[in-house]
Amino acid sequence: MQPPEDITARRLNARFGAAPAEAALAVALDRYEGRIALVSSFGAEAAVLLHMLSRIDPSVPVLLLDTRLLFPETLAYQQELSAHLGLRQVRRITPDERADPDRSLHRRDSTACCALRKVAPLQAALKGFDAVITGRKRFQTGQRAAMARFEHDGMRLKINPLADWTAQQIAAYFETYALPRHPLVAQGFPLIGCAPCTSRVADGEESRAGRWRGEARQECGIHFGPDGKVERAG
Template sequence: MPLDAHALLKARADGLNDAYANHSAFAVMSRALDDDLVGDIALVSSFGAESVVLLHMLSVMDRTRPVLFLETGMLFPETLTYQREVADRLGLSDVRVIRPDTEALFADDPEGDLHQRDTDACCALRKTAPLERALGGFDAWITGRKRYQGGKRAELQFFEAEAGKLKVNPLAHWEPSDIADYMTNNRLPRHPLVAQGYPSIGCGPCTSKVAPGEDPRAGRWRGDEKTECGIHFAGGVVVRGNGAVVAG
């Protein structure tokens, strides 16, 4: 994206952050859905441990809005079942299951073992590239990231400019207790793996159980300095835990 275009988009994000300051999570999301300065928008959901909060909010606001679900081909069976059950229970009518390109999989990961050799390349193939294609017709997308998740998320704002799109983070300022209270008060179904020790859930091969007292995301790419799958960039690069960057 040209620097001047990115600067304009960043200025728009900054203006939106000023305009939405002190809004509640629900108000941010509800207003953003129909804000001309935001444009056409989709909710991107992993249907993971905390995803049901934003999915429920969307179902209250407009069940016909598009939800993009990245089916990497390596998700836990429990996640696939949970996705179908939640979408049906909430009446979400436009859940789009996004899958990796078949030819790209055959060329770059024919044995399905790329994650064992290069986790960044695997995430790019199975997550980043498919999502980029799916977002082609949208101006913005909604994420479930929060500041309490730490790392580069610690300074998260409601709006960000990235890769030519606006990213909207309604839950940026929420705490774990807010998530738990919302789910309890609205009687929302929990992802079945949470009770088994998985507070953060990604692809099966790269997600492990978390011990009591560990960071909730400690089970993601355990033993690797990788902290993000790659769909969330900082300045166009994937940021690792040690501050190293990998070109996106």
């Protein structure tokens, strides 16, 4: 027998899996009012989902994983975009750095660094929330290609309103609503993570080539475990 949470995700997918992104987001916000948060990197594409949220309920908590290794431009963009959209509850989630006081772990083991600076802080921050909204899209990585709009990770419902969106739709939305861009996009960074593990992408390279360059990984671990399956907290 399927757990009740999995049945909920399946039923929501049946009804809203192909609905417009705004409709899926609105359903989730209504169903989990007071128990839902949005996780955002405030990266290159983040403004689209944050704009949708601001038009429905700008008081919903928005969690930014401030790893202490972010580009200064990202922190400045977070403030600019939050003010532009009127977001009322942006929370910076920071890691316990006692295991990496000199911030050099990424040079020895980038996966362990992500676990310390992203996975553990996010799991702690999401306690008390029954649902979480992400900006993931199927086109981004192979691991996301079959991602459902609604899924359950063993602890809470995960909503991916933009799951079926294309890069072209993202670009068009930016233009339609004149959303401010992350300043590093114009400098050759189509995707933006932590500064030590993000590099410029040359013409002809795949957009994720600048993330963990030279490593055989595509995910930081907050959504998928090392086996490529949905991360099951705890």
